[in-house]
Structure formats: structure tokens, C-alpha cells
Amino acid sequence: MRAAAASLTAAASASAKAGCDPAALHAVLVKTSSSSRAAYNLLLSRYPPPLSLPLLSRLPFTPNAASLTSSLASVSSSSPSSALPLLRRLLGASPSLLADGPLSSLLRSMPPSAAPCVHALSVKVALSSSPFSASCLVTLYSRSRSPDAALHLFDEIPVTQRDHVCYSSTIVGLAQNGRFEESLSVFVKMRSNEVCSTMYALSGALRAAAGLAALEQACEIHAHAVVIGLDRNVAVGTALVDAYGKAGVVDDAHNLFEELGGARNLITWNAVLAAHAQQGDVEAVARLFHKMEELGFVPDGLTFLALLTACSNAGAATKAEFWLDEMQSKYKVRPGLEHYTSVVGAMARVGCLEDAESIARTMPCKPDAAVWRTLLTGCVVHRKVDMARVMGQRLLEIDPNDDSAYVMLANVYSAAGRTDEVAGAWITMRDRGVRKEGGRSWIEVRGKVHVFVANERRHEQLLDIYDKLDDLVKEVEKLGYKEADKGLQHHSERLALAYGLVSGAVPSGKMLRIVKNLRICAHCHEFFKYASMVIDRVIVVRDVNRYHTIKQGVCSCRDYW
Numbered sequence: 001m002r003a004a005a006a007s008l009t010a011a012a013s014a015s016a017k018a019g020c021d022p023a024a025l026h027a028v029l030v031k032t033s034s035s036s037r038a039a040y041n042l043l044l045s046r047y048p049p050p051l052s053l054p055l056l057s058r059l060p061f062t063p064n065a066a067s068l069t070s071s072l073a074s075v076s077s078s079s080p081s082s083a084l085p086l087l088r089r090l091l092g093a094s095p096s097l098l099a100d101g102p103l104s105s106l107l108r109s110m111p112p113s114a115a116p117c118v119h120a121l122s123v124k125v126a127l128s129s130s131p132f133s134a135s136c137l138v139t140l141y142s143r144s145r146s147p148d149a150a151l152h153l154f155d156e157i158p159v160t161q162r163d164h165v166c167y168s169s170t171i172v173g174l175a176q177n178g179r180f181e182e183s184l185s186v187f188v189k190m191r192s193n194e195v196c197s198t199m200y201a202l203s204g205a206l207r208a209a210a211g212l213a214a215l216e217q218a219c220e221i222h223a224h225a226v227v228i229g230l231d232r233n234v235a236v237g238t239a240l241v242d243a244y245g246k247a248g249v250v251d252d253a254h255n256l257f258e259e260l261g262g263a264r265n266l267i268t269w270n271a272v273l274a275a276h277a278q279q280g281d282v283e284a285v286a287r288l289f290h291k292m293e294e295l296g297f298v299p300d301g302l303t304f305l306a307l308l309t310a311c312s313n314a315g316a317a318t319k320a321e322f323w324l325d326e327m328q329s330k331y332k333v334r335p336g337l338e339h340y341t342s343v344v345g346a347m348a349r350v351g352c353l354e355d356a357e358s359i360a361r362t363m364p365c366k367p368d369a370a371v372w373r374t375l376l377t378g379c380v381v382h383r384k385v386d387m388a389r390v391m392g393q394r395l396l397e398i399d400p401n402d403d404s405a406y407v408m409l410a411n412v413y414s415a416a417g418r419t420d421e422v423a424g425a426w427i428t429m430r431d432r433g434v435r436k437e438g439g440r441s442w443i444e445v446r447g448k449v450h451v452f453v454a455n456e457r458r459h460e461q462l463l464d465i466y467d468k469l470d471d472l473v474k475e476v477e478k479l480g481y482k483e484a485d486k487g488l489q490h491h492s493e494r495l496a497l498a499y500g501l502v503s504g505a506v507p508s509g510k511m512l513r514i515v516k517n518l519r520i521c522a523h524c525h526e527f528f529k530y531a532s533m534v535i536d537r538v539i540v541v542r543d544v545n546r547y548h549t550i551k552q553g554v555c556s557c558r559d560y561w
């Protein structure tokens with residue numbers, strides 16, 4: 001123990017003398033004739049491979065797993081393709097590294113692209129299902145965007161051997177890859193098997209709940225975090241702010257943000273800014289931005305993305321241009337494609353389509369499909385048919401399989417009475433083999449997510465749902481709503497709304513929350529405005545574009561989405 005403490009003290013002393021310069025650190029070690037393992041391991045990790053590898057063979061002591069891991073980390077960060085040959089070399093020279101612990105340390109340093117090869121190696125030495133090595137492999141597969149492989153590997157670990165690291169790495173990895181339902185499922189398994197929760201598991205599960213906008217799930221995880229005393233942990237707290245914000249419960253997100261107090265970091269600030277930005281609350285976002293500055297936080301690209309997103313959702317084109325200029329001239333933050341897309345969105349929203357197109361054509365980064373889709377949406381809303389055709393062509397040049405482009409073009413042609421062009425859009429879509437993505441809507445009731453498709457035929461309360469929807473249609477028609485097409489009556493979002501009312505899980509006066517995988521159609525949007533008056537409740541719909549908070553016949557999107 002004393003030797004280890006002395007080694008750490010020597011490493012700290014040498015690092016302090018050398019600052020962050022590895023060459024200076026090396027000079028200090030040579031000058032003082034130090035043989036500190038910790039100091040040399042630090043040096044190995046900081047040197048580039050051409051210097052790290054020769055040093056590895058000239059250490060004043062026999063290299064151990066930590067030394068080799070440090071060298072491998074250096075190689076992985078600067079030359080990923082060289083990492084696997086080095087790993088083979090290290091294992092050949094030191095067979096003792098094939099033990100579970102040392103091998104796990106080495107695996108953590110490998111680049112994601114090496115996951116299959118590393119997995120094969122671990123199978124060969126019979127360590128692929130051990131908790132240590134398997135957890136590292138799960139992380140590698142997750143980082144390499146192979147969630148199926150990560151989940152398969154997790155399933156192969158015997159249940160009795162799965163520890164908190166196995167569960168945490170799988171929960172986080174699945175959430176990072178957008179496999180939200182499976183991430184939450186693994187979290188439930190972890191709790192049912194009475195494995196202790198970590199801040200990583202909680203943060204990963206909350207990220208999954210945020211991706212699904214599953215408020216009840218987020219609340220349950222929040223309650224669990226309170227019970228085990230991790231709710232004030234900054235990582236968990238930030239994930240809670242994000243989850244509540246993405247569920248549209250901005251007041252709760254803001255209250256949690258305030259409760260974190262001095263523990264808040266820049267990521268926490270960005271999370272609360274994003275929560276307000278989704279609602280288009282430009283004033284709240286700007287106010288928080290200035291408060292953040294006063295407290296000494298330096299804004300980054302995500303901070304400005306929140307500001308510009310708020311401007312886009314509110315149609316504050318002038319403010320969007322202001323913040324785009326400020327982030328470059330005053331804060332020296334280089335805007336990315338997503339920043340310019342938000343400015344284009346703000347301009348398109350208020351009908352400044354020519355100015356929006358000018359920005360798209362002159363910005364320093366090449367416009368992607370999202371930019372042209374944003375412009376096409378603006379053309380559809382403002383019925384600029386000829387310009388819509390051009391924007392649609394540009395979008396389809398980038399992504400010929402974008403079903404939304406054909407649908408929007410058909411809609412704008414239809415509104416202009418150009419029936420031949422409507423037919424042309426559908427024919428082109430058919431000839432290219434593009435299929436319109438099926439609409440799905442879901443509502444969370446008593447912790448369970450109920451998913452609906454148009455003309456649903458499988459739900460256990462199907463008859464009650466249709467009866468309720470028919471009654472609702474009759475009531476909204478009394479207020480002046482006119483259905484353009486009877487085929488619209490059983491769209492998925494309407495069925496989800498009817499089930500929310502039938503289930504009785506949402507008490508009178510409470511908010512009804514629905515999530516949809518596509519853009520809510522104009523007819524259903526109008527229907528929901530009337531329905532909010534009939535049922536006297538706030539209806540929140542999160543579609544692929546934004547949040548719609550509908551109250552007494554008025555939507556927060558102001559009929560632009």
C-alpha cells in the first residue's frame with residue numbers, strides 16, 4: 001500500500017512539474033531517475049504511437065497490464081487500424097494478459113471497428129461471456145453501431161453472473177443506438193434481478209424514456225433514483241431534465257434543473273435550454289442563456305442550437321439571424337449544418353422563402369436532405385407551388401427514397417388544383433419503389449405504452465375506442481368542424497386520443513399526451529383543436545417535427561409544423 005501511494009505521489013509530482021507536455025514529463029522522469037509505474041503509464045498514454053511503442057520496450061520495470069493498456073490507448077486514439085495488431089503482439093508476449101481482468105482493461109482501449117475481431121479473440125480464450133470481458137465487448141459493439149450484436153452478447157451472459165456493469169453497459173449502449181424499448185426492458189430485468197442501479201444505468205434508462213417521450217416511465221425511474229439517493233447526481237439529474245423536457249413537461253424539467261443547484265454543468269444547462277426551445281419559448285431560452293453566462297459557463301454549439309431551435313419553432317427569423325451572427329463574431333463558435341437548418345426553418349416559417357433558400361445555397365457547409373425538406377415544408381404551408389417543385393427535386397436528388405417529399409409535393413399540387421402533377425408525384429413514388437411509412441401513434445397508460453395504426457383492428461378495447469371516437473366526431477361537428485374525408489376518421493392519433501379517454505387512466509382536467517412517428521396531418525391537427533374544447537383538456541402531441549400543445553382550440557405551433 002505504501003509503495004502504491006508513493007508511486008502515485010511521484011506521478012502527481014512529475015505531472016505537476018511537466019504540466020501537460022509528455023516530452024517535459026519524460027524529461028522530469030529521466031532527470032529524477034524515477035521508476036514510478038503510474039508516471040510512466042501516464043506518459044505511455046500521452047505519447048503518440050511512434051514514441052509510445054519504443055518507450056514500452058525501455059521501461060525501467062517489467063510492463064504490467066496497466067502499462068500495456070496505456071500504450072494501446074495511445075495507439076487506438078491516433079491509429080485505430082494499428083490497435084488490433086498491437087493487441088495480438090502484446091498478448092503473444094504476455095500470455096498472463098489473457099486473464100479476465102487484464103484482458104478487459106485492454107479491450108476498453110480498442111477502437112469500435114475492432115469489435116468482431118476482439119469478440120473472436122475473447123471466444124477463443126473462453127472469456128466472451130465473463131462479466132468483465134462481456135461488458136467491454138457490449139460497449140465496443142454499441143460504439144460501433146451494432147446494437148443487435150451487443151444485445152445478443154448480453155443475453156449469452158448467464159443471468160447469475162450479470163453484474164451492475166453488464167446491465168449498465170447494455171442499457172446505455174441500446175439507448176445510444178435508439179433501441180429505447182429494449183434499453184428499458186433490460187433496465188426492468190436489472191431491477192427484477194435485484195442488481196443495484198448505478199448512475200450509468202439510470203442515465204441510460206432515462207435517455208430511453210426521453211426518446212420515447214414516455215413520461216410515466218421517466219417518473220418511475222425518477223422515483224427509484226430518489227429512493228436510492230441518486231436523484232441529485234449531476235448525470236442522473238441532467239438525464240431527468242432531458243427526459244421531462246422531451247416529454248413536454250417543461251415546468252417539471254425546469255424545477256429539477258433548479259434543484260440541482262451548484263452541481264449543474266454545461267450539459268445540464270443545455271438540457272434545460274433544449275426543453276424550452278422545443279416549445280418555441282425564445283424569451284425563456286434567452287433568459288437562461290444570459291443567466292448561464294453570468295455564472296461563468298461558456299456556451300458551446302449545443303447551447304446555440306437550443307437558441308436557434310427556439311427561434312425556428314417560434315418563427316423568430318430576425319432573432320435567429322442575430323444569434324447565428326453572435327455565435328460566430330462574439331463567441332467564436334463555428335456554426336454547423338444543424339444551426340443553419342434552424343435559421344432556414346425560422347425564415348421558412350414566416351414565409352421568407354427566398355431568403356431561406358439564399359442561406360441554404362451560400363452557407364459554408366453543403367445542404368443535406370433536412371435543409372431542403374425544411375424549405376419544402378415552408379413552400380407547402382405557404383403554397384409556393386413552383387418553388388416547392390424545385391425544393392422537392394433537390395431533396396429527392398439527395399434521398400430518392402424520402403417518402404415525405406412525394407407526399408408533400410402531392411399535397412401542394414392538390415391544394416393548387418394541379419391534378420395531373422398530383423398523379424405524377426404518386427406515379428414517380430410508385431415507379432421508384434418508395435412506400436409511404438406507416439403512421440403509428442402511441443399513448444402511455446398506467447406505465448404501459450399502447451401503439452395504434454390507422455384502422456386499428458387488434459386492441460382489446462377496440463369497440464369501446466371506436467364508439468368513443470364516433471361520439472367525439474359528432475361533438476366536434478356541432479362546433480363547426482367538417483371532415484374532409486371519412487377515411488381520415490380512424491387515423492392512429494385519433495384512436496390513441498379515444499383510448500386515452502376510454503381507459504379512464506387520465507382523470508378529467510388532466511393532460512392527454514400522444515406521440516406520433518410521422519408529421520400529424522392537417523386534418524387531424526384541426527380535429528384535435530376542436531376536440532380540446534369538447535373534452536376540456538390540454539392535448540399534447542409530439543410528432544416527428546415538434547410538440548403541439550393544444551388548449552381550448554389553439555395550438556402552440558400556430559398551425560405551422
